[in-house]
Amino acid sequence: MNTLPRLNKAFSVLIGIGLGMLIIVATQLTMWGMDREPPFYLVEATSTPVKPGSNTTIKAIVKRDLSRKCNVVYSRVFYDSVGTRFDLTDTPQKTNAKGLDDLDRRTPNELKIGVEIPEAAQRGTGAVVTFLDYDCNPVHRFYPISVVMSVNVEVL
Numbered sequence: 630m631n632t633l634p635r636l637n638k639a640f641s642v643l644i645g646i647g648l649g650m651l652i653i654v655a656t657q658l659t660m661w662g663m664d665r666e667p668p669f670y671l672v673e674a675t676s677t678p679v680k681p682g683s684n685t686t687i688k689a690i691v692k693r694d695l696s697r698k699c700n701v702v703y704s705r706v707f708y709d710s711v712g713t714r715f716d717l718t719d720t721p722q723k724t725n726a727k728g729l730d731d732l733d734r735r736t737p738n739e740l741k742i743g744v745e746i747p748e749a750a751q752r753g754t755g756a757v758v759t760f761l762d763y764d765c766n767p768v769h770r771f772y773p774i775s776v777v778m779s780v781n782v783e784v785l
Contacts, residue, residue, distance in 0.1 A: 661768040668694040682748040698726040699765040710753025
């Protein structure tokens with residue numbers, strides 16, 4: 630009895646299954662890679678005028694898409710009126726999807742941030758800039774969705 634035709638058929642089936650799985654994985658990776666819509670939008674924001682060394686309060690109306698269960702890593706800087714950059718976070722800060730859910734539960738569609746303006750900041754219009762990198766699926770761990778939020782602050 631010749632087993633070669635049976636082995637040939639078995640290998641053909643295995644190759645077909647492998648090819649099918651490869652197509653499924655490639656399709657999923659493509660869908661994740663095409664997911665570039667930010668899960669967070671700044672609609673509008675205001676800040677209280679502040680003296681150097683004091684705190685300003687930023688109040689923003691935002692839109693959050695909590696259905697995607699994203700994690701975020703962010704850092705925040707302040708640029709004064711002459712362009713001097715002051716880092717407001719020593720290291721990038723992380724918030725997971727549950728933390729974002731909790732934030733939205735506490736302040737639905739709002740973001741309230743207290744920021745200390747550095748003593749060395751020059752008078753005039755500066756800006757608090759937040760850089761956010763969202764991770765909403767496995768591809769985003771390597772290629773996150775980046776959002777920049779900038780709010781003007783009047784330094785007295």
